[in-house]
Amino acid sequence: MKPSLVGALCAVAVMGAAFAQTPRKTVAKPAPQSPPVAEAKDAATLEFEKFRAEMEDSNPAELFEMKGAEQWKTKRGPKNVALAESCDLGQGVGKVEGAYVRMPRYFADADAVMDAERRIVWCMVEKQGFKFDDIAKRPFANETFTPDITNLVTYVAGKSRNMKIDVPLKEPKVREAYEIGKEIAAYRAGPYDFSCNTCHGTDGKRIRMQNLPNLSTAKGAMSGVQGWPGYRMTGGVMLTHQWRMGDCFRQQRFPQPKYASDAIAYLLTYMIGNANGQVYKGPGIKR
């Protein structure tokens, strides 16, 4: 049986109406004058890499790690409990060494697969008595505000510096999260028909000058993991991996993923799981 043309046109009309926009004049950017050379991009990238290497002696992320370390051991929240005495990140209560590179993982007490940020939020809610909605209202940093959760994640991530990624993919619940995450990465929808894989499913592609890692490979996945949480020099803001996932969906023209949700945990399981065996260098610096 063949699909009907009438049906197709019907859907066309519906989709067209749903995404109709008012046309206006566009703003032009001044164009550089030199002829096109593919190596130009790499020159820009190299320059940044050099700058980042110079910055590494005084990595701004360390300031956030220090704040997070303080908050980790301080009694806080309505229950006046420290995370250090109550929060199990998968390595035992209060143990942070190596915890970041072994998440996402399945936590039986929450009956959920959780990435590091989601797990710390869970501890803040369940152990310290903070309200989830209060945390989720402003979960990410901006130019004037850094939430506690950002400091805490950066601290925990720093305690996995130079360790190998080791997401427990053999655990059945984690494996299922990985497989669902893989499907989410392939799911095309929205006005532009984009999926994660449109940009991140093939080697050697870029948008403008920005190199696009292929998240289905170990090396590509690792470059999507490396440097997060990251201090973004544009605006001077400390941002987490959860934030980065949301920003990808923004550019995919999707609606916004809910904070600390299954969707992000599963996608991170797919991505970080693909990076298993690669060395994580700790919180970094981003353009």
Add this chain to the structure above:
Amino acid sequence: MTKKIFLAAAMAASYLIALPAAADGDYRAKAIAVLKKDFQPRGQASLDRLAEDGLQAVCNRTGNKPPEYMVKQLEADQLADVKYPADGKLMGDWKSGEKLAQSGRGFTWSDDPGLPVGGNCYNCHQISPKETSFGTIGPTLYQFLKLRGTQPDIQKYVYSKIYNSKAYNACSDMPRFGHIGALKEQQIKDLVALLLDPESPVNK
């Protein structure tokens, strides 16, 4: 909005009847359920964007490689959707086209829906040699006239391709700019000129 989702879903179903072994994998079904549960509308990005239209559903279920007979039907349907200018003129002004090609804005939750939407062209394509910051997801379009200009009905092809890329490659990575109402007739004409006008820097 519910009605739109329903129609899009019905549309997807009408294609998928024609697709053998189209049963959703377990993980895919779970992924869709998770997407529906875990997203929230923001700005202009409403939740109906999570629903697949018929073409997206086929591409998603076949790893972007539908069987040949379906490809033909899908492409024919997408081509039938293209609306050509009433005056029959397909070439506009390449200078306006270049400006439009530069802009990557539009449709994100942080974009003001009242502001103009860009062509997003340089995000993925090399075009004018004067712009060295170009993406590589799509093929280079530099020297387009020289490389493709002898093809019959080339203007009509370029107009249709920008209006609905899927008319020529059912699961193309490229958005359907006319189909979704992102670019209007004159804007598409200007982009056609950017690629085909002998005076355009693309062809110098």
